[in-house]
Amino acid sequence: MKAATCRIIIKTLVGFSALLLAASSTEADARPQAPPAPARVTVQSSPQSGLVTELEIQSPDVIKGLDQAKKEPDPAKPLTDTYITWRDGGTERRLAMDDNGGWYEEAAGVRWEFPAQVRAKLEGYVKAARRAHYGRLLPWEEAKKTVTMKSVCTVTDLETGLSFKAQRRAGSSHADMQPVTKADTKIMKEIYGGSWSWRRRAVLVSRDGGPAIAASMHGMPHGGDGIPGNGFSGHFCIHFLGSSTHKSKNVDPDHQWMVYKAAGRLDEALRKAGPYGVAQGFLVALNQHEAGLLQHLFSDPKHPQLQYFQTAMKEIQGIRAKEPKELPEPPGEDALTAEIQMDATVYREGHKPEHQIFHFRMNRRDKDAPWQIADLSITA
Template sequence: MRRRSAMYGVIALAAVVALVVPVLLGVPAAGIWRGLLLGPAPAPIEPTRAVLAFAWPEYPYSVSVPASVIAAGLDALTAAEAAAGAPADPRRSYWTLTVDTAGGIRRWWITRDGLAWLEEGEDPVAAGGARLAGPLDARGILDSLTPYIDRLHHQAFGDLVEWPEANPFFPVGGTALLRDVESRQTLQIRRHRGDAHFDVEPLTAEDTATLRAIYGGRWSWKRRAAVLMAGGRRIAASMNGMPHGWGDIFDNDFRGHFCVHVAGSRVHTTWRRDPGHQLMVLKAAGRLAETLDTAAPGELVDLVLAALNHRETATLRVALDGDGTGTQALPDPRRPGPLPPAPATGLLADLLGEIRHLTVVDVREEVVEDRRAVVRAAVTVYFYEPDRDRPFPVDLTVRLHRTAPGTPWTVELASLAPLLERGEPAAARVPPEPAGCAP
């Protein structure tokens, strides 16, 4: 009994010494108790290099961030409070922050509203194998990154300028630069004509070769996001890649001209705004993510059909759910990236591979509830085979859902399957790409 009492006395004395001596040396008592009860505090993240980039592969831009700017912010990342009934979706990630540390590379995927996921795995930069920890509350670090986000967006995007304001910056006969957003390739162009949008020509044969390379070596009517640099302005734009009509330059290896649209511009035959061009203008202005997050059901269906028509992969990846069979063919929300531009198989791949062109005749909302909506769309579809000019009318019933009121809508991919059904062709053949300057 005496031995046990003596042992307890020794333990008590050791505990007092362990607490009192560090305090006398200036160590806070709270830190001592934490060390005794919880073990040593996790080592702070000590970055040596950081790069801010877009999470979307369609935006291949990045900027360096000084390590000192983010060190405190990374240590302060805490678990985010989950909104009731509205689980966070890593698929909405818009930026990545890749940090080199003494312990290896770490990458965070960050949404526009300040949620972040940390990649976990032996090699978080390699494709596959990485899992995500989070969501974390990254609003504080977003604040410190604001100047670098601004710099990143300035590098990638143009300003959203309406046609009446943009028109004088690029007069007939003037020259400008046109940068393709996704490939980052730039060509010189000369304005040929255009009353409702810019009709332009590549300035030289070298510029024609650049334009053709942007389109993968084949001329195409498909719209692409671009930035027009004219009159000292950087203007969000959209272009097609098909020579048509006539031109003024005869030694540029380009027969005719092609079209460049900006916000609010119109086609010349119908004087209507082209949905594909306006979608790409939003993309070139950096407004696409915001638009997809806030779009009403009818507007989102319009955007998805335009994206399907012009192979705009960012919209399809963010706005579609499922592969038409109840599984997830689009990137797994738990593993956002590197994000593939589009799936190689499944319903979406069939839609992209078989449909040459589609025209939306009408879109109307039939049901809009808190978490589900139904939209009816009248669409005319043209296939690559067997007759590329034969139109097939489709009455489409599109189903949408969202996790809670106020959260973004998504389109059920399976509800787009009727676009592939070749019913009775339309009696009248309406050219999918009108002649002249219409595209």
């Protein structure tokens, strides 16, 4: 489901001394627009995301430096959310940035090497754009100082770009929230494609125009304590970094991966996860239909199993993983391969629940690199 694109436009004059932040819907704002900037950094969590942040670059030094790049053939297509675009004569250039700050023109199969000074300035622009686009990664104990009891917050869905108001009504281990009005309920339901769902979604939570906090919500009304007249029977839950469920007091891994997505730090979550965490992330990706997360977990972006599961997960209604009595022994510090097994029940539309055992073979480039899936098999 895709809503009208919402753009956060950051304009800079030469440097970062003056930032003008303006959020507007491309369909709703019919005012005359300023001429396009010579270059811009764009952040978008996925190619389908309706929330886009653009930082305009008007620094003559940077613009001039773009023309001084060395170019080398390289067919790499980095998994990224960050781009730079500008008009080079009559040609529109679009470069994707990889995890190490390298720039690739995918359409031409070329890697661009900018002068060190230009590259450093570009990194500054990228950091500014990402700060505006994503939420802060705050532990629940800190987040609840902003999302206080009875406070009204703005909740923005990272993928659709849609926003609504919600009030924290209860909850000690996470925030129990309710849409404030019928209009807010309608927007929240639109985010979920018109049907209430337990699926987790990466969201940004802000209060009184302050900086956003990375969070995760589900979209299923439950429990009591309704706001009269808001058309929402019960409450829904918003989780933050390290928050837990109220009954079991367990940290929900599905919510936690979405929190990292809302912070734009999936790579960091992957680096922190051991082989078991990566396997758990795989089941979360299937359960939440998160194609982007699934891509991060495979070592080969063209792996046939990655392509298979990107299609197969659309039929999955849910996955319930069986918690092991004991977590598997972590591999040695210098280990570069590992094997993990996870039991789960898979629910598909029109099928009986299926018990499946997922056998993962993991690897990493070196002891400081993240673990990723090299291969997997499934048995009944």
